[in-house]
Amino acid sequence: MSKNIYIIGSGFSSLSASCYLAKAGYHVTVLEKNDTLGGRARQFKKDGFTFDIGPSWYWMPDVFERFFNDFGKKSSDFYILDKLNPGYEVYFGKDSSVKISSKLEEIYQLFENEEKGSSKHLKAFLNSAKSNYDTAIKDLVYRPGISPLELVTTKTVARVSQFFSTISKQVRKNIKSQKLIKILEFPVLFLGAKPSDTPAFYNFMNYADFGLGTWHPRGGMYNVVKGMVSLAESLDVVFKTNANVDKIETDASNAIIGLTVNGEKIKTSLVLSGADYHHTETLLDKNVKQYSEKYWSKKTFAPSSLLFYIGFDKKIKNVSHHTLFFDTDFNLHAEEIYDHPKWPTDPLFYANFTSITDKTSAPDGKEAGFFLIPLAPGIEDTEALREKYFHKILDRFEKLTNQEVKKHVLFSKSFCVKDFKKEYNSYKGNAYGMANTLLQTAFLRPNLKSSKVKNLYFTGQLTVPGPGVPPALISGKIVSELIIKNQK
Known part of the structure; x- marks a missing residue:
């Protein structure tokens, strides 16, 4: 069998796969x-400011370590990690914010201060979340999604009810405070669906949050790309x-007999x-596509985003490295993403100020700000709409954090639906x-291997195991194992 393989794209899953395949002699x-x-993890640099264009959260450090360990390396051989404290901050209104500590005991106390007795329920919830994390991240997600039997283990059978309940129901069972509910529901947003549509089993994301903490690679997420x-x-991988x-x-x-790249034909039998x-x-060619347009149109996709990369001429006060603004109606915004796609009436948003932690991302006395509004994919995207929402969220930001920032903007660059399509x-x-909904989990996701084209494989966030940077690293590993097995 051919030992030559071409990989299309250079995102985290492709980089992961390239390493495993090269190690295997390809x-x-x-x-x-x-x-x-x-891929989406790129950088934007301007006037001494540096922004991560794509992923900005470093969760599940154990998955990154497992990747590098597979090659006899450690993440620290390539970049330095700092654990953030607070991991992040959440605004619920003017003069109403909470900081999520990097220490579990302080998180328990935060819950208890907000709602008497809630820390007891949180401990039980996190015990379940840790158990699910150990089951999912150390075992299930490293399976290729070929057969439903992959999900049938003694551990998953004992948890079967969690696949038919939801995060939303589980959280609300014992917690009444709307603030605490929002904090507990937040991590599953990384999975790309509403908490009311996400199986309770995925509470392992809460363990990733509170148990393992939030980290920052010095120099930004792009240093992870550089390391990979x-x-x-x-390992002699060639990049073009x-x-x-x-x-x-x-x-x-x-x-497969080849690829056409920039108009030129390249011979290959493995892609x-x-x-x-x-x-x-x-x-x-149409006759060898596995999935129709109708298939794709019926799937639940994670949101798109309107992003702003902003250089400020001063330091920003009353915020943390990661700051979430949950001061508006969460359910309405979710409906306007998933149920009735439209531009949000009053969106929740997220802001990232890496220069609070990492002095390399902005000049002295200045701040690098990354703002993100989740949006329904496929909606209209115009400069006028971008401008409207730029002012909408910065006006709110000023009121919530008690400071003027708009007049301190040195520059702003936006990125939205059209850019995700183009780039x-x-x-x-x-x-x-x-x-990652119940009907889009494991073997119910698009296949790692084409059923129509010999020697065509897929990896990344639309296939197994799902969205996010850690799952992308895992996706690269499991597809590589599948290729190596099938090529023997």
Whole structure:
């Protein structure tokens, strides 16, 4: 069998797969359509400011360590991690915010101060969450999603009821405070669906939050990309940027025979795509696509986002490195993303100020601000709408944090639905992939291996195991194992 493989895209899942395949003896070439590596995890630099364009949360440090350990390395061989304290801050209204400590005992006390008796329920909830984390992250998510039997273990059978209840029901069973409910429901937003549609089993995200904490790689998330690229290059992976794949070529027997890249044909019989799954299938002849447009249109996708990267000429007060603004109606915003897609009436939003922790991301006395509004994928995206929401959230930000910031803006760059489509060929401009709902879990997600094209494989946030950076690293590992097994 061929030991040459081309990987489309250079996001986290592709970088992960490139390392595993190279270690196994494959000659790996990674094709990236943009001029920098990292897929959605890129950087924007301007006037001494540095922003992570994509992922900004470093959770589940054990998954990153497991990846590097597989190559006899540690994350610290490539970048330095700082544990954030507070992990993040949540605003519920003017002069009403809470900081989530990096210490569990302080979190228990925070809950108890807000609602008497709630710390007891939180401890029980987190015990369940840790048990689920150990089951999911150390075992289940490393399975390829080929068969429903992969989910049937003694541990999952004991938890079967959790797959038919939801995070929302589980949280509300014993906790009454709306503030605490929002804090507990927040982590599952990384999975791309409403808490009311997310199986209770996924409470392991709460353990990732409170139990393992929030970290920051010095220099930003892009240093993780650099570390993975460095590891891949040490394994002789070849990277080519500005390499846009126009077509995946197949023969009469539906086997891959090559790629058309920037208009030129390249011979190959083995391809792994870490690019958007839907987009990848548009590169194939119609008769060998696995999934129809109707299939994709019926799936629940994680939100898109309106992002602003803002350079401020002063330090910003009353905020933390990660700050969430939950001062408006959570349910209404969720409905306007998932149920009745439209621009949100009064959106929740998130702000990130890495320069509070990492002095390299802004000049002295200045602040780098990253603002994010979750949006329904596929909605209208115009400069006028971006401008409207820029003022909408900064006006709220000023009132909530008791300071003027708009007149201190040096520059602002936006990124939204159109950009996700243009830069990443993202289906409907989604930002995070396909949501992890009950009917979109494991074997119910798009397959890692094409059922129509011989030697075509997929990895990333639209396939197994799901959205997020840690799952992307895992996706790269399990698809590599599948390729190696099938090529023997």
